[in-house]
Amino acid sequence: MNAPHEETNTAPLSPGQTAELADMFRLMGDASRLRIVLACLDGPVAVGDIAARLGLSPSLVSHHLRLLRAGRILKATREGKQVFYAAADAHISRVVADMVAHVGETLRDGEIP
Amino acid sequence: MNAPHEETNTAPLSPGQTAELADMFRLMGDASRLRIVLACLDGPVAVGDIAARLGLSPSLVSHHLRLLRAGRILKATREGKQVFYAAADAHISRVVADMVAHVGETLRDGEIP
DNA sequence: TTAACAATTGAACAACTATTCATGTGTTAG
DNA sequence: CTAACACATGAATAGTTGTTCAATTGTTAA
Incomplete structure (x- = not known):
């Protein structure tokens, strides 16, 4: 799928891909x-449940969910009165989990230069 | 009811870590x-070189570089008149490259390159 | 039907931010 | 020294955005 040799090169992203990536980052920013x-x-x-668990107003959560849905990060599924949200697809959930895991390792411990 | 899946669950991040992670995302957003x-x-x-290569004013680039430096994403090294910027550490460059690679796979429909 | 529940939506506002312009700081060449 | 270069910084501004409040839509139970 990819080039046989890969170095630590700059990811060859198209402008459109870069914008898309930035959008995804901004959503989680x-x-x-x-x-x-x-x-x-x-x-x-x-x-x-999200609102209660995070201590946020349902309105605020809904506003954010709309953005996340528009950004194809989450998807909604209605079930009775309630609407359930989950990762839009397996790729997304894996990407996000991976980012969190990696950054979790990287996070600084209050180091002052 | 929900069917329990055996999936990589969300990394249990502390509030501080979550905020820090969001900050990092916002910087790249x-x-x-x-x-x-x-x-x-x-x-x-x-x-x-960054400014010329990206078609941005040196002033704007410098402003952004200050934020990225404050966010421990890039580090600066003075060499003569010029100041060179690079990833703050190996971890950062790996994390970023990894995110880019993953999202590169995930990106959908094409835009004009 | 009415009533209660769950979620969405719109408006309005404060807070934040990306960008530009002008000026300032440090460095090297002449 | 001065002048030119490379970058940083401060202010000012236009645009964006997170949050709250009130009202609305959709769904189920009585």
Whole structure:
């Protein structure tokens, strides 16, 4: 699929891909939204449960969910009165989980230069 | 009811870690800044070269570089008149490259390159 | 039907941010 | 020394955005 030899080169991303990537990052660049995404990684969660679990108003959660849905990061599934949100697809959930795992290792421990 | 899946669950991040992660995402959530980071992944690049290569004003690039430096994503090295920027450490460059690679696979429908 | 519940939506506002322009700082060449 | 170069910085501004509140839509139970 890819070039046989790969170095630590700059990822050859097209301008469109770069913009798309930046969009994805921006969506998770907000703490509330990131927490919402993380809460949805395990499996489908209802809006009310997300709000209660994170201590946010249902309205705010819904606003954020709309953005995350528009960004193809989460998908919605209605079931009765409730609407469940989960990762849009397996790729997304894997990418996000991976980013979190890697950055979790990298996070600084209050080191002051 | 939900069918339990055996999936990589969400990494249990502390609130502080979550905020830090969101901060890192926010830094790369801007297209200009993301391109600057990508341009620095290969190795040390001078500010002027970044600006010329990306078609941005040196002033703007410098402003962004300050944020990226404050966010421990890039580090600066002075050499004569020029200042070279590169990934703050190996971890960062690996994390970023990995995210880019993954999202590169995930990206959908094509745009004009 | 009515009533309660779950979620969405719109408006309005404060806070933040990306960009530009002008100026300032440090460095090397002449 | 001065002048030119490379970058940084401060202010000012236009655009964006996260949050709250009130009202609305959709769904189920009584």
